[in-house]
Amino acid sequence: xPRFITERDSRFxxxxxxxxxxxxxxxxxxxxxxxxAESNPDDIYGESTTRKYYTGVRINCLINRADSTTDQTTFxxxxxxxxTFAINREIxxxxxxxxxxxxxxxxxxxxxxxxxxxxxxxxxxRSDQDLNWSFVCNAHMxxxxxxxIAERSQ
Amino acid sequence: xxxxxINQLRRDTDTVRNTTVTFEDxxxxxxxxxxxxxxxxxxxxGITRIVPVMFxxxxxxxxxxxxxxxxxxxxxxxxxxxxxxSRGSFSKNxxxxxxxxxxxxxxxxxSGYNTxxxxxxxxxxxxxxxxxxxxxxxxxxxxxxxxxxxxxxxSIRQMSSIIEKFVFAEASYWxxxxxxxxxxxxTIDNTVDIADxxxxxxxxxxxxxxxxxxxxxxxxxxxxxxxxxxxxxxVMVAEVVNSFGEEIKTIQRGVIPVEFEGGEIDEYELxxxxxxxxxTADGKNYNVFx
Numbered sequence: 049x050p051r052f053i054t055e056r057d058s059r060f061x062x063x064x065x066x067x068x069x070x071x072x073x074x075x076x077x078x079x080x081x082x083x084x085a086e087s088n089p090d091d092i093y094g095e096s097t098t099r100k101y102y103t104g105v106r107i108n109c110l111i112n113r114a115d116s117t118t119d120q121t122t123f124x125x126x127x128x129x130x131x132t133f134a135i136n137r138e139i140x141x142x143x144x145x146x147x148x149x150x151x152x153x154x155x156x157x158x159x160x161x162x163x164x165x166x167x168x169x170x171x172x173x174r175s176d177q178d179l180n181w182s183f184v185c186n187a188h189m190x191x192x193x194x195x196x197i198a199e200r201s202q
Numbered sequence: 203x204x205x206x207x208i209n210q211l212r213r214d215t216d217t218v219r220n221t222t223v224t225f226e227d228x229x230x231x232x233x234x235x236x237x238x239x240x241x242x243x244x245x246x247x248g249i250t251r252i253v254p255v256m257f258x259x260x261x262x263x264x265x266x267x268x269x270x271x272x273x274x275x276x277x278x279x280x281x282x283x284x285x286x287x288s289r290g291s292f293s294k295n296x297x298x299x300x301x302x303x304x305x306x307x308x309x310x311x312x313s314g315y316n317t318x319x320x321x322x323x324x325x326x327x328x329x330x331x332x333x334x335x336x337x338x339x340x341x342x343x344x345x346x347x348x349x350x351x352x353x354x355x356x357s358i359r360q361m362s363s364i365i366e367k368f369v370f371a372e373a374s375y376w377x378x379x380x381x382x383x384x385x386x387x388x389t390i391d392n393t394v395d396i397a398d399x400x401x402x403x404x405x406x407x408x409x410x411x412x413x414x415x416x417x418x419x420x421x422x423x424x425x426x427x428x429x430x431x432x433x434x435x436x437v438m439v440a441e442v443v444n445s446f447g448e449e450i451k452t453i454q455r456g457v458i459p460v461e462f463e464g465g466e467i468d469e470y471e472l473x474x475x476x477x478x479x480x481x482t483a484d485g486k487n488y489n490v491f492x
Contacts, residue, residue: 093358095402097246122258122286122352124265127279130399157276163398188399191274193281194356196247200274200281 053172058179061171062138065181069108069136077111077133078104079145080152080197099196104154105145110134111155116189129189131160134182137167147183152195159195160187211429218313220427221339221417223381228347228414229289231377232385233257236285239376240367242353244283244360251283253364258288258352282403283355283364295344295413310338310430336430342415349410354403358394361404365390368408376412384413 080101088096116129133153140146147153151162164186171179192200233255236242242253254272266273272281312334319325319332351368355361368390375382390408417426 095357095359097357097359120259121280122288123256123280123284123354124260124269125262127277128399159277161401186398188401189277189279190401191277191279191281193274194401 053174053179055178058171061181062136065136066139069110069139073110074108075111075155076106076108078106078154079147080104080154081145081148082150097196101152101197105143107135107139107143107145109136109139127189129158131155131187131189133160133185133187135185136182137180140183147185151185152190152197153185153187159190159192159197161190161195162187209428211431213429216429218335218337218429219380220419220425221337222419222426223342223415223417224419225289225347225416227381228383228412228416229257231381231383232349232410232412233287234378235371235376236287240371242283242285242364242367244355244363246360253283253285253353255285255287258286258350280354283353283360285354285364286352288350288352290348290350290409292345292347295346298344300341300344307341308338308428309341310336312336333432336432338428338430340417340421340426342417344413344415347412347414349412351408351410353406356402356404358404361392361406365392365406386411386413 083100083102086098086100088098110133112132112134114130116127118125119128133147133155135147147162147165149162149164153160153162162185166184166186167180167182169181169184171181192198236255242255243250244253245251256269256272260269266278270278272284273279274281313336316333316335324330353361353364355364371385373386374384376385377383387408387410390406392404392406394402394404396402420426
């Protein structure tokens with residue numbers, strides 16, 4: 049049993065973190081995970097035009113967003129934005145959700161597709177499961193034509 | 203400089219379209235053909251969606267505000283699939299050698315019925331021949347215009363359904379009821395991009411060669427389409443000569459001035475007039491000439 053960062057310390061960190069995220073900051077997102085079995089996983093091209101999702105899970109997290117920029121393309125201006133969602137593992141566990149690459153996150157009416165999930169925030173650099181602290185999801189803005197989550201206006 | 207008044211014909215009441223073929227006409231013909239004949243569509247969740255076709259790189263206000271229907275209303279991002287076309291370079295069609303001689307070389311076509319050929323007793327009694335209106339059009343420049351077509355979809359399956367139609371439409375004449383141009387293309391480039399920070403995108407591009415022809419509206423201050431009226435007078439001339447072959451009298455017979463705007467001759471008869479006589483019709487005087 050290590051002398052520092054005991055289970056009691058870990059619980060203290062979690063309580064502080066939980067209070068900060070759920071009672072102070074309160075920025076809520078909604079995570080949509082894909083129903084793989086019903087999304088044509090054996091497609092020859094590795095794609096699905098009939099992708100299906102589980103019901104979204106609401107969860108609070110810390111958000112670090114970049115300013116949106118525009119990209120001039122042949123098709124006109126396109127809006128680009130990258131964003132980071134930092135989700136506490138214990139909070140995610142309590143909501144029974146595990147974010148992965150390709151999941152869709154809705155925040156502030158916008159939709160983001162997760163590019164990469166980093167699970168590299170270890171308290172005191174320890175590899176204990178309880179001290180692996182967060183999911184940091186790097187995502188980019190997407191739109192309703194790219195995913196199959198809402199009726200498109202077109 | 204005197205202008206020949208025979209060329210001063212009223213054109214604002216014409217129902218005949220001037221034969222001009224501009225770059226905009228070619229652009230419009232190609233755009234309409236893709237929209238209305240090829241009709242690219244995709245299947246998505248059992249719904250057939252029409253793929254929007256646009257000209258590349260619109261102005262910002264147009265792309266964002268006016269044409270917002272192909273954008274996500276929340277994120278203002280471009281929704282896919284979408285097709286963009288843009289006009290690239292063009293060159294003279296060297297396979298059709300044509301020397302227009304500064305617009306002098308023309309082709310003339312005759313129109314059918316025109317309102318001046320109304321059937322009435324006057325025409326029958328005087329055996330007037332129906333007149334025709336001719337339109338003389340300068341010979342066009344034959345050019346090959348290149349168009350860059352970009353297609354963006356989210357999946358290979360959607361792209362395939364669009365490209366199949368374009369392949370089928372190749373090497374045919376594209377256009378509307380006014381202008382048709384032969385379109386051909388060889389290679390269609392296909393790329394599938396999936397990069398961090400971007401959505402997966404399937405993009406196809408190809409270059410179309412459009413064999414077209416260009417006739418500007420006017421050149422050197424003259425319309426390239428000229429209206430020409432046939433003579434409405436038939437002048438029968440009898441020459442009387444003496445025994446030495448000298449002309450002593452020239453008689454013109456049946457000089458009927460019918461070619462005046464909006465006029466009808468109320469009183470008429472077969473008559474014989476001589477050179478220098480005056481004929482009055484519809485309040486106007488006409489001088490008989492040889």
